[in-house]
Amino acid sequence: MRMTKKRSLCYLVLLVVGSLAVLLLRNQESSGLQAHSKKVEALTKHPGLMRELKRFSQSLAEGRKLHRTEICSRSWQDKYIKLHKSILRSKQSPNYLVFNCGGINHGCGGYGNRIGAISTIFLLAVLTNKAFLINWKSNISILDYLQPKNIDWDFSKAKLKGLTKGRHLWGKGFERKLSDDTLLFKGNTKGEFLSWFKRTNFVKFFTHQVELVTSQWYFISGIWKNNFLWKKSRRIALKLRGHKYSFIGCAYDFLFKRTPRFEKLLQDARHSLKWENSVPRIGIHFRAGDFSFKDIKSDSSVFVRLEKYFDCAKRLEKILNNFSPSLDISSMRWFLATDNIEVKQYAQKKYPKKVISLGIQVEHISSIKEPSRAGLEGVLLDNVLLSECDILVLSNSTFSNVALGMGFHSSILNNVGDHCRY
Ligand SMILES: Nc1nc2c(ncn2[C@@H]2O[C@H](COP(=O)(O)OP(=O)(O)OP(=O)(O)O)[C@@H](O)[C@H]2O)c(=O)[nH]1
Ligand SMILES: [Mg+2]
Numbered sequence: 001m002r003m004t005k006k007r008s009l010c011y012l013v014l015l016v017v018g019s020l021a022v023l024l025l026r027n028q029e030s031s032g033l034q035a036h037s038k039k040v041e042a043l044t045k046h047p048g049l050m051r052e053l054k055r056f057s058q059s060l061a062e063g064r065k066l067h068r069t070e071i072c073s074r075s076w077q078d079k080y081i082k083l084h085k086s087i088l089r090s091k092q093s094p095n096y097l098v099f100n101c102g103g104i105n106h107g108c109g110g111y112g113n114r115i116g117a118i119s120t121i122f123l124l125a126v127l128t129n130k131a132f133l134i135n136w137k138s139n140i141s142i143l144d145y146l147q148p149k150n151i152d153w154d155f156s157k158a159k160l161k162g163l164t165k166g167r168h169l170w171g172k173g174f175e176r177k178l179s180d181d182t183l184l185f186k187g188n189t190k191g192e193f194l195s196w197f198k199r200t201n202f203v204k205f206f207t208h209q210v211e212l213v214t215s216q217w218y219f220i221s222g223i224w225k226n227n228f229l230w231k232k233s234r235r236i237a238l239k240l241r242g243h244k245y246s247f248i249g250c251a252y253d254f255l256f257k258r259t260p261r262f263e264k265l266l267q268d269a270r271h272s273l274k275w276e277n278s279v280p281r282i283g284i285h286f287r288a289g290d291f292s293f294k295d296i297k298s299d300s301s302v303f304v305r306l307e308k309y310f311d312c313a314k315r316l317e318k319i320l321n322n323f324s325p326s327l328d329i330s331s332m333r334w335f336l337a338t339d340n341i342e343v344k345q346y347a348q349k350k351y352p353k354k355v356i357s358l359g360i361q362v363e364h365i366s367s368i369k370e371p372s373r374a375g376l377e378g379v380l381l382d383n384v385l386l387s388e389c390d391i392l393v394l395s396n397s398t399f400s401n402v403a404l405g406m407g408f409h410s411s412i413l414n415n416v417g418d419h420c421r422y
Contacts, residue, residue: 046421048412049412049413049421049422050319052410052412052413053316053319053320053323053413053422054323056320056390056391056413057319057320057321057323057324057327058323058324060280060320060324060327060390061324061326061327063277063278071238071240071241071246071408072238072240072246072247072249072250072253072254073235073236073237073238073250075235076126076235076236077150077254080126080151081150081151083129083131084131084132084151084152085151087130087131088131088152088158090159093209094160094163094209094210095129095130095131095209096130096131096132096133096158096160096163096209096210096211097121097124097125097128097130097131097132097133097206097211097213098121098132098133098134098135098155098210098211098212098213099114099117099118099121099122099132099133099134099135099136099213099215100135100155100167100212100213100214101114101135101136101137101214102135102137102177102178102214103137103138103139103177103366103370104366104367104368104369104370105175105176105177106137106175106177106178106214107169107171107172107175107178107214107215107216108171108214108215108216108366109171109216109366109398110364110365110366110367110379110398110399111365111379111380111383111399111402112383112397112398112399112400112401112402113216113217113366113398114136114216114366115248115252115398115402116216116217116218116248116398116401116402117213117215117216117217117218118134118251118255119218119220119247119248119251119252119405120215120217120218120219120220120222120223120247121213121215122251122254122255123220123223123233123236123237123247123251124202124223124229126236127202127223127229127232127233127236128202128203128206128229130206130211131151131158132151132153133153133154133155133158134153134154134155134255135155135156135212138365138370138371138376139370139371140370140371140372140373140376142376143259144259144261144262145258145259145261145262145376145377145380146256146257146258146259146262147256147257147258147259148255148256148257149253149254149255149256149257150254150255151254151255153255160210163208163209163210164208164209164210165208165209165210165211165212166183166206166207166208166210166211166212167179167181167182167183167212167214168182168183168184168185168211168212168213168214169182169183169184169185169213169214169215170185170193170197170213170214170215170217170219171214171215171216171217172188172189172216175214178214182214185197190217190219193217193219193222194219194221194222194225197219197222197223197226198222198225198226198227199226199227200226201227201228202226202228202229203228216398218244218245218248218398218401220237220244220247221244223237224237224239224244237250240408241408241409241410241411242410242411242412243404243405243410243411245401245402245404245405246405246408247405248401248402248405248406249387249405249406249407249408252406262380265377265380265381266381266384266385269358269381269385270385272358272359273335273356273358273385274356275385279331279332279333280327280331280332280333280390281332281333281334281335281388281389281390281391282313282316282317282332282333282334282335282389282390282391282392282393283334283335283337283385283386283387283388283389283390283391283392283393283403284309284310284313284334284335284336284337284392284393284394284417285337285338285386285392285393285394285395285397285399285400285403286305286306286309286336286337286338286339286340286343286395286417287338287339287395287396287397287399287400288302288306288338288339288340288343289302289339289340290364290367292339292340292341292362292364293339293362293363293364293367293368294368297342298340298342298343302340302342302343303343303346305417305418306343306346306347308417308418308420309393309417309418309420310334310347310351311420312393312415312417312420312422313334313354313393315420315422316391316393316415316422317329317332319422330353332354333354333355333356334351334354334355334356335356335357335385335386335389336355336356336357337357337358337382337383337385337386337399337403338357338362339362339364340362341362344357358378358381358382358385360374360377360378360381360382361374361375361378362375362378363375363376363378363379365379383399383402383403383406384406386400386403386407387402387403387404387406387407387409388407389407391409391413391414392404392407392409392414392415393414393415393416393417393420394414394415394416394417395416395417395418396416396418400416
């Protein structure tokens with residue numbers, strides 16, 4: 001009798017412990033499931049993005065690079081190269097379109113502005129059968145770094161003496177050093193410019209043998225929508241990788257050949273950063289603002305904003321690791337390009353194992369004063385290296401857009417750090 005009582009007690013204890021264990025397991029499972037479903041919910045907010053991230057993580061894990069494919073349209077190039085040569089050699093009537101940048105305070109803006117404007121003015125030249133030239137005035141010649149590739153766009157060599165000239169400013173309209181005969185479009189904002197551009201017939205609008213255009217805008221959407229050019233433009237300037245900036249990569253590739261001096265700088269820069277192909281890199285462009293060039297100290301809000309960019313990089317790494325656990329996230333590096341020295345110092349101190357950045361002189365190439373050689377070189381290097389990163393966290397800046405376009409990065413994968421979608 002006593003034995004049966006003991007046994008029943010044991011059964012009871014076992015039953016209670018067992019039930020408790022089952023309850024505990026269920027609980028754990030359900031909170032795990034909850035966490036999992038939260039994660040899935042977050043991931044499925046942008047299904048296109050997640051699909052791309054999955055593919056991207058696999059390509060990284062396998063050591064494949066996704067974004068460097070040759071995707072630009074080439075069908076128009078031979079014909080345009082011939083036309084350009086023939087105008088330059090005076091075998092046909094003079095007919096030029098010039099990207100005209102007189103230097104600082106001439107309304108051509110910083111590096112991103114200039115490369116964007118060059119790309120679209122070049123496209124307009126191709127579409128209107130004009131020979132394209134670049135006049136990039138600066139105390140440090142851009143020709144020391146970028147030389148003509150498929151066409152000779154060097155303004156200083158073209159024979160323009162005695163030809164009729166028209167000058168245009170397609171910008172904000174408050175530049176101080178433009179010549180008096182410069183023609184302004186009616187309006188000040190980019191929106192007003194684009195709506196004027198859309199309805200203008202440029203074959204009629206341009207009446208001079210040499211048309212000099214000063215601009216800081218990348219206006220490809222105006223070209224795509226122009227009543228007279230849209231059809232032809234869509235064959236030449238395709239919308240690649242889901243966004244409008246890829247044509248910058250196509251234009252850069254067609255127009256520019258890096259000089260040995262620039263190649264050597266790049267090589268040295270890569271070497272100093274231990275830039276190996278096998279190391280995956282997140283490129284971060286943090287544009288703190290023009291105060292950075294005026295000896296004004298950064299306040300704490302700059303670093304709060306900066307941390308958002310790093311959080312974005314951290315979240316990205318986590319997602320990539322979820323998709324491809326074999327990917328060694330700890331080896332991943334964050335290449336930081338920025339206009340602000342304090343930002344560089346802060347980042348390298350806080351994330352010494354993650355952040356890599358060039359020890360360059362940071363300067364705005366078009367504000368206050370002409371850039372120094374070191375300043376211009378820093379800009380050129382930062383932009384190319386940023387474009388060569390595997391994936392980007394960007395600022396709302398033309399400098400960022402150029403890197404995005406130059407590297408043919410996809411619009412789905414890449415992000416603006418202030419509004420991280422990961
Ligand atoms: N070295 C270096 N310089 C930078 C960087 N970001 C901005 N700059 C400098 O700041 C200048 C201004 O940038 P832009 O390229 O005009 O781009 P943005 O002014 O940010 O863009 P918008 O305001 O849309 O014109 C550049 O010409 C560079 O001189 C960077 O990451 N590295
Ligand atoms: Mg600018």
